[in-house]
Amino acid sequence: MRKLLLGGLLVGVWLTGSWLFPVVAFAQEGFPLDGTWRGEHAAAKGAPTTVVVIMQWDGKQVTGTINPGPNGIEFTGATLDPDGWKVHVAAKDAKGKDVILEGVVSDLGKYSRVITGKWTEGGQTHDIRFVRE
Amino acid sequence: MTSASSVNKRLLPMVATSVIAVAVLATGLLVTGCSKSNADKPAPRYADGSVRLDREPGEKGYWDMPSATSLVEEGVTVATDTRGKLANLADAEKVAPFQPWSLALFKFRQENDLADDPMKVCIGPGSPRQMMTPGGVRILQDKNYNRVYLIFGGGNRNWRVIYMDGRTPPSPDEVTGTFLGNAVGKWEGDTLTAESIGFNTRFWFSNSGLPHTEALKLTERFTRMSHEVLEYEVTIDDPRTYTRAWKAKWTLKWVPGDIEEQFCEDGRE
Numbered sequence: 001m002r003k004l005l006l007g008g009l010l011v012g013v014w015l016t017g018s019w020l021f022p023v024v025a026f027a028q029e030g031f032p033l034d035g036t037w038r039g040e041h042a043a044a045k046g047a048p049t050t051v052v053v054i055m056q057w058d059g060k061q062v063t064g065t066i067n068p069g070p071n072g073i074e075f076t077g078a079t080l081d082p083d084g085w086k087v088h089v090a091a092k093d094a095k096g097k098d099v100i101l102e103g104v105v106s107d108l109g110k111y112s113r114v115i116t117g118k119w120t121e122g123g124q125t126h127d128i129r130f131v132r133e
Numbered sequence: 134m135t136s137a138s139s140v141n142k143r144l145l146p147m148v149a150t151s152v153i154a155v156a157v158l159a160t161g162l163l164v165t166g167c168s169k170s171n172a173d174k175p176a177p178r179y180a181d182g183s184v185r186l187d188r189e190p191g192e193k194g195y196w197d198m199p200s201a202t203s204l205v206e207e208g209v210t211v212a213t214d215t216r217g218k219l220a221n222l223a224d225a226e227k228v229a230p231f232q233p234w235s236l237a238l239f240k241f242r243q244e245n246d247l248a249d250d251p252m253k254v255c256i257g258p259g260s261p262r263q264m265m266t267p268g269g270v271r272i273l274q275d276k277n278y279n280r281v282y283l284i285f286g287g288g289n290r291n292w293r294v295i296y297m298d299g300r301t302p303p304s305p306d307e308v309t310g311t312f313l314g315n316a317v318g319k320w321e322g323d324t325l326t327a328e329s330i331g332f333n334t335r336f337w338f339s340n341s342g343l344p345h346t347e348a349l350k351l352t353e354r355f356t357r358m359s360h361e362v363l364e365y366e367v368t369i370d371d372p373r374t375y376t377r378a379w380k381a382k383w384t385l386k387w388v389p390g391d392i393e394e395q396f397c398e399d400g401r402e
Contacts, residue, residue, distance in 0.1 A: 029333075029334040029335060030235075030334040030344050030345050030346040030347070030373075030374065031234065031344075031346055031373065031374075032234070032238065034334075034346070057234075057346065057373055058373065059232075059346075059348065059372045059373035059374075080234060082233050082234045082236070082237030082238070083237070085237075108238070108241055109241070109242070109245055109248065109249035110249070111335075
């Protein structure tokens, strides 16, 4: 009985995955930066630091928030250059120091597209890779 | 008698020839008249005088054979294949009044041979695209509930509803975007006009890969020009994607019979 239940569960998971996967793999949306992005960069001592960025396009400018929540910070400026899909995001942290993302959007045709580039925060610059959630 | 008989003998071929000529002429006129009357037959109407966009009682038919195979701004001529692929990528900027990012994304989709088309995984075509997707459409007027249903044969055998009861459309900011949006309609003379908002961005509203955002608003006009011809006009208004609202127009033909059954199978076109 237990095996039967486990088997049923596995089949259920497989069926759910088989329905969801193609949509996730192929579906794409309008403005390439719209959505929630999660990335990681390696801090100086090796522990990865997660960064969440929410971006939206209002037709004239890209606005957004870095690490939404009590300590979230709003963009002071952001651009997407369609010539090469280059992204630039600027913000100021609580101490007034620059937070900057310079990157490039890839996997443009996928829902889970990617931004790879450099993340500058607290005077240090790291490689970073964001994936759209 | 001999003389009369001789006259009859001479007249008979002439009379016979005349009869045949008249018969041929009459048949020709009849055939011409029939085709003409089919082509010129006016749009059927309900007893209250309103236009029927679907079948008359006892009739079978649906709308298909669109005059256009890809969505392009009215007045613009660019060469595309039946999949919406441009013959010349340099024509991309003529297709619609793009913002820079949407032109770049449109070109990317074109250069990518439309490989990311959501219809490849059975996501339905957006409303304008559905009106040019082979497979046919029926437009059912539900006078009891003041709604119009569009039933589609192409794509993933979908349907949508246009509310005709005078309701106010919801604010786009207050709805969760859907594939077919929220549509409210009204009659302007013999033309059914529908406004739709509240779309998500996971579908393509053209086979060529024209981008859109959640700000998309569609205004569609359905006019039955005659028994045989339906004119469809759509205005695309998405200020986050295009520099101005723009429109396209094409016709569909009345096809006798029933929409054929077909279903989209995941991963196959």
